[in-house]
Amino acid sequence: xxxxxxxxxxxxxxxxxxxxxxxxxxxxxxxxxxxxxxxxxxxxxxxxxxxxxxxxxxxxxxxxxxxxxxxxxxxxxxxxxxxxxxxxxxxxxxxxxxxxxxxxxxxxxxxxxxxxxxxxxxxxxxxxxxxxxxxxxxxxxxxxxxxxxxxxxxxxxxxxxxxxxxxxxxxxxxxxxxxxxxxxxxxxxxxxxxxxxxxxxxxxxxxxxxxxxxxxxxxxxxxxxxxxxxxxxxxxxxxxxxxxxxxxxxxxxxxxxxxxxxxxxxxxxxxxxxxxxxxxxxxxxxxxxxxxxxxxxxxxxxxxxxxxxxxxxxxxxxxxxxxxxxxxxxxxxxxxxxxxxxxxxxxxxxxxxxxxxxxxxxxxxxxxxxxxxxxxxxxxxxxx
Numbered sequence: 001x002x003x004x005x006x007x008x009x010x011x012x013x014x015x016x017x018x019x020x021x022x023x024x025x026x027x028x029x030x031x032x033x034x035x036x037x038x039x040x041x042x043x044x045x046x047x048x049x050x051x052x053x054x055x056x057x058x059x060x061x062x063x064x065x066x067x068x069x070x071x072x073x074x075x076x077x078x079x080x081x082x083x084x085x086x087x088x089x090x091x092x093x094x095x096x097x098x099x100x101x102x103x104x105x106x107x108x109x110x111x112x113x114x115x116x117x118x119x120x121x122x123x124x125x126x127x128x129x130x131x132x133x134x135x136x137x138x139x140x141x142x143x144x145x146x147x148x149x150x151x152x153x154x155x156x157x158x159x160x161x162x163x164x165x166x167x168x169x170x171x172x173x174x175x176x177x178x179x180x181x182x183x184x185x186x187x188x189x190x191x192x193x194x195x196x197x198x199x200x201x202x203x204x205x206x207x208x209x210x211x212x213x214x215x216x217x218x219x220x221x222x223x224x225x226x227x228x229x230x231x232x233x234x235x236x237x238x239x240x241x242x243x244x245x246x247x248x249x250x251x252x253x254x255x256x257x258x259x260x261x262x263x264x265x266x267x268x269x270x271x272x273x274x275x276x277x278x279x280x281x282x283x284x285x286x287x288x289x290x291x292x293x294x295x296x297x298x299x300x301x302x303x304x305x306x307x308x309x310x311x312x313x314x315x316x317x318x319x320x321x322x323x324x325x326x327x328x329x330x331x332x333x334x335x336x337x338x339x340x341x342x343x344x345x346x347x348x349x350x351x352x353x354x355x356x357x358x359x360x361x362x363x364x365x366x367x368x369x370x371x372x373x374x375x376x377x378x379x380x381x382x383x384x
Contacts, residue, residue, distance in 0.1 A: 006105040007353050009378025010346070011035060013098040017090055028074050032067035033082055035377060036074070039066070041347035042373045044363030046325045047340075048083065052076040058370060065374065065381055083336035088153075091339055093170070095346050096150040099142075100172055102353065106145060108175070114297060116143035116305040117198075118312040119167065119180040121160045122320070124341065130332035137341055138163045139316065140171055143179075143308035146315055146352040148345035153338050164189050173198025177292060179309035182207055185289075187260060194261035194291055201266075201290040201306055211257065215265045215287045218252045227252040229264075230299035234307075241281065244271045247303040251294060261291035266302060315352070320344050323360045350376055 014034045021030070040054035055063055055073025063073050074082070108115055118141040128135035136154040141147070150170045154163040164184050174197035180189070182205040193200045204212050217223060230248040237243075246269045253265050265287065272282040290302060320326040324344050331337050348359060354376060356362035366373040371381045 007350070007376075008098060008101045008105065010038060010098060010350065010376075011378040013094050013101075014038070016094050016097075017086070020085065020087060027070065027078065029067055029069070030086075032063075033074055033079070034086075035066050035379070036063075037079070037082075037343050038347060038350075038377055039370070039373050041324070041343055042351065042363065042376060043367035043370065044323070044360070047329060047331070048079045049076045051079055062370060062374075062381075065379060080331075080333070080336070083331070083339045084334040086339060088335040088339050088342070092151050092342050095148075095342055096170060098346070099147050099149045099349060102147055102349075103142060103145060103149070103172075109144060114199075114292065114301050114305045115176045116201075116308045117141065117149060117171065117173070117176050117178050118143060118309045119164065119178055119184060120309075120312045120317070121154060121163075122317045124329070124337050125327040126329045127332050127337040130330045135332075135337060136160075137338060138167050139312065139345065140167060141312040141316055143305065143311055146311065147349040148316065151338075151342055151345060153335070160184060161186055161189070165192050168192045168196060171196075177201055177290075177297075177305055179305060181309075185211075190262075190291070191260040199261070199291040199297075201288055201292070201302065201309075203286060203288045205287075211259070211289070212287060214253060214257055215250075215267070215289070218250050218265055219248070219267045219287075224252060229294055232299035232303045234300075234303055237275070240275045242273045242275050244273065245269070245303060245307070247299050247306070249294065249297075249299050249302065259289060262289055263293045264290050264297070264302075266290060266306070268303070268306065316345070316348060319348055319359045323363065 015031055017034065019030050036055055037051055040051040043054060045051045045054055052075055060071040121136055121138045124135045137151055138154055138160050139151045140149040142149055150167060152163050152167045154160055160183055173193060177199045178193050179201050182203045185202040185204055185208055190200050204215055206212065228248055228250045231246045234245045235242060248267045249264045251264055254263060268286045270284050271280060273280055288306065290297065326344065331340060351359055351362045374381045
């Protein structure tokens with residue numbers, strides 16, 4: 001765990017989820033079942049059967065520490081009903097408040113670094129094929145802390161644009177920079193971000209043809225160069241490839257385009273070279289807009305926050321698929337896939353906060369030493 005980051009006890013936040021079941025027929029308290037889900041996922045459990053097996057395999061002593069009143073934990077059908085019936089919006093809101101408290105407990109980066117929040121969607125492919133509702137989820141992810149700050153379901157027969165406003169309104173955006181892919185480069189999305197006190201860095205592609213043409217013209221060789229800032233350069237080595245990135249900012253379009261909060265246009269040139277031969281493997285140019293003003297956002301800081309957006313793909317979505325088998329899950333009843341994804345997000349976030357760089361290896365470690373998993377959620381174990 002980072003020394004400057006205090007992790008709020010997850011157990012205290014899960015206790016805020018109200019009991020939704022009738023008293024008759026209840027075998028297990030709600031909070032212990034929610035804690036069991038978190039613990040089992042920290043230990044690598046992929047689905048409902050694996051979570052039930054965790055309770056059966058570790059036995060009564062560990063279950064009692066979670067708060068269970070019986071020697072046997074919940075079965076797979078019981079957990080299935082839990083995921084189907086627990087209010088999904090309440091679960092997401094509670095887990096979002098926990099993540100926001102994590103951010104608040106961690107000092108903000110010093111200037112000129114920018115605090116980035118990536119907004120990106122992921123489709124639950126296996127559940128979608130089985131006809132699950134809202135099987136496309138939009139998540140917000142902290143670049144710096146690698147924590148999922150929130151998640152909302154994208155209603156069927158629509159896309160991420162309509163859900164983006166709802167997702168943004170659940171976040172604290174003051175002083176933070178929202179990054180997204182080109183689909184969310186929309187005026188309403190930008191207006192929501194700016195009105196909420198945040199900033200944006202949004203890529204511009206063919207879905208905004210006039211804006212793209214204006215930016216290309218602003219960076220043309222014959223255009224006035226006096227209003228350009230930079231360039232900032234960065235080199236990265238990946239295996240046998242060198243990737244060169246060069247970012248230049250331009251303020252020439254301020255007052256010309258009517259984009260909410262617009263301050264700078266950005267041009268990013270990428271060149272990938274084979275290290276041994278010097279052969280150029282790929283070369284491309286990308287454009288973006290941002291509401292961050294030049295005194296606050298240098299080209300170097302903008303280059304880092306633009307690149308940081310892809311952490312949501314590499315460090316969250318990829319892990320959910322490969323380590324937790326999310327795309328192979330066929331859970332479809334009600335909002336169960338959405339609730340399970342929310343708990344996976346929290347498990348991955350918690351493991352990252354605890355210093356894990358390899359999530360699969362960290363899950364194996366916690367499975368072998370369950371006391372570490374208990375301590376991670378705020379329930380230290382001291383068995384005699």
